[in-house]
Amino acid sequence: MAGAFIIEGEYDDTLRAFYKPKGGLTEQVLVIQQIGVSSRLIAPREDPRPFLSINGRRQPVIQMKPGEVQLWRFVNAAWVSGVQFFDPKSYDPKNTTEWRQTARDGIQLSPENYARAAKDNSPFLLSPGNRVDLLVKAPAVAGRYDLRFADAISTNTPQDKVNDPILLTIQVSAAPSVDMPFPSEQDFPKLPSFLKDIDPATIHISREVTFNTKETPVQDKPDLIDETINGELFKDQTISQSMLQDTAEEWTLVNTTRPPPGVAHPFHIHVNPFQVIEVFDPNDPQEQDPNNTECYKIDDPSTWKSCKPPLEKPYVWRDTIAIPAARGTDKGDVPGHVKVRTRFDDFPGQFVLHCHILIHEDHGMMQLIQVVPNKVMIKHH
Ligand SMILES: [Cu+2]
Known part of the structure; x- marks a missing residue:
């Protein structure tokens, strides 16, 4: 539904x-x-x-x-x-x-x-x-x-x-043409102040969240499929990430799923949207341009980032983004990634992040996470 x-x-x-x-x-x-x-x-x-x-x-x-x-x-x-x-x-x-x-x-x-x-x-x-x-x-x-x-x-x-x-x-229809225009940049709705770019100086913590699909062949039976985040299946009653309320964080969302099947897992997080800062798709021919020395080298993990011009500010807000799949080569795999910034504003409590391919989510590609009130605790004796 x-x-x-x-x-x-x-x-x-x-x-x-x-x-x-x-x-x-x-x-x-x-x-x-x-x-x-x-x-x-x-x-x-x-x-x-x-x-x-x-x-x-x-x-x-x-x-x-x-x-x-x-x-x-x-x-x-x-x-x-x-x-x-x-x-x-x-x-x-x-x-x-x-x-x-x-x-x-x-x-x-x-x-x-x-x-x-x-x-x-x-x-x-x-x-x-x-x-x-x-x-x-x-x-x-x-x-x-x-x-x-x-x-x-x-x-x-x-x-x-x-x-x-x-x-x-x-x-x-065959009616006379109405030739309606698109709004100009000046006519377009103004951006509300709460959607202005997250100041990188306010980033409180950076984390990495890795999505992976692993298919293990089993003789005479269907393949075993594990859909994991940071190597683990969803665990009920277990908090996988804790964030302080009203703080900003930068997350690198990594996809180590190599072809086949080479799936771009759509990362989705509830409650607060995020800004997309960087996207790296190692299978994109532009990222493999042999004439551009800035492009990544398969055997050097320190180069595994985009050689395209950086995304322009202000950054676009999203709450779901496909993390590009890894590139599988005989020298090793190069994972895809997306960098996002987010603020855990207003709402403390538990919620989830998950892959939005529902069969992956149902196979375990989901985490229970929580936002904790950011208060000084005072104890009275
Ligand atoms: Cu997925």
């Missing part, structure tokens, strides 16, 4: 006010789900994986006027598949559908990050658990336009965009 809560605020009001004199903003909540059978909670390895539905329908049709902009809020509630979005023009030159990201995981982008994402029809991965808000602009010419996606369980770039499955179809 999955659904969506929409919590509205100034962000929504500002976008609606921008579009009110331009014909109004039609909004769609689109919950992606995936119904399939899995024996013993093991993901089917065959291709394709169980199909995706949106709001219970396979490949639904969304009606739009020519040039109309709508606000689509996607929730990826699929239990295993990541949904890789890429520019429709890459598989159909006539499909001039455009989008702009406006929020990730229920948190608005800053105006700067909204403007950065507007440089292209930016491709992005919606892992299980991720949400995204998109302003989507329909082509100006009447017709049917498919939005295709790649089923991405690792973060490998899809190769065959033309034959990727259809997620949904936009039906553009």
Whole structure:
């Protein structure tokens, strides 16, 4: 079972006010789900994986006027598949559908990050658990336009965009074109002060959290599969991480799962979101550029970090992110990682972090963690 809560605020009001004199903003909540059978909670390895539905329908049709902009809020509630979005023009030159990201995981982008994402029809991965808000602009010419996606369980770039499955179809009516604009950076909702960047000087503790899938073949029986965090399966009644309330931390999320299966585990933590500071995907060809001496060397762990330009500030807030899989080589494995910063604000108590591929979570890839009130204890005798 999955659904969506929409919590509205100034962000929504500002976008609606921008579009009110331009014909109004039609909004769609689109919950992606995936119904399939899995024996013993093991993901089917065959291709394709169980199909995706949106709001219970396979490949639904969304009606739009020519040039109309709508606000689509996607929730990826699929239990295993990541949904890789890429520019429709890459598989159909006539499909001039455009989008702009406006929020990730229920948190608005800053105006700067909204403007950065507007440089292209930016491709992005919606892992299980991720949400995204998109302003989507329909082509100006009447017709049917498919939005295709790649089923991405690792973060490998899809190769065959033309034959990727259809997620949904936009039906553009024959009405006169309305040619609605996207908001400029100045018109975009201002970032609330509580979403400003975490000051690195306030980082109280750094930790490393390592995700791993290990498959052990057993003769005449199905493989044994361990889905572990820091080498351990979920243990009820055991606190695996303790954090002080109202303090900031930097976490390095490491993925040592090497192909096959090379899974990008979507890290998800409850209660407080985090800012993504750094992403390192050792399987990304750009990270293996032989002409760039900054790129990592397989046999030197001190070089295992990204040689791409650093992510720009302000950093994007998320609560779920796919940790790139390790690269397996005959000289050894190079793990993928993501660095995040977070503040454990306001709420003391116990909650969980877990992989958002539900079969991994159910196999043990989850931790019970707690936030402890940050108070001086005074004892009276
Ligand atoms: Cu996982």
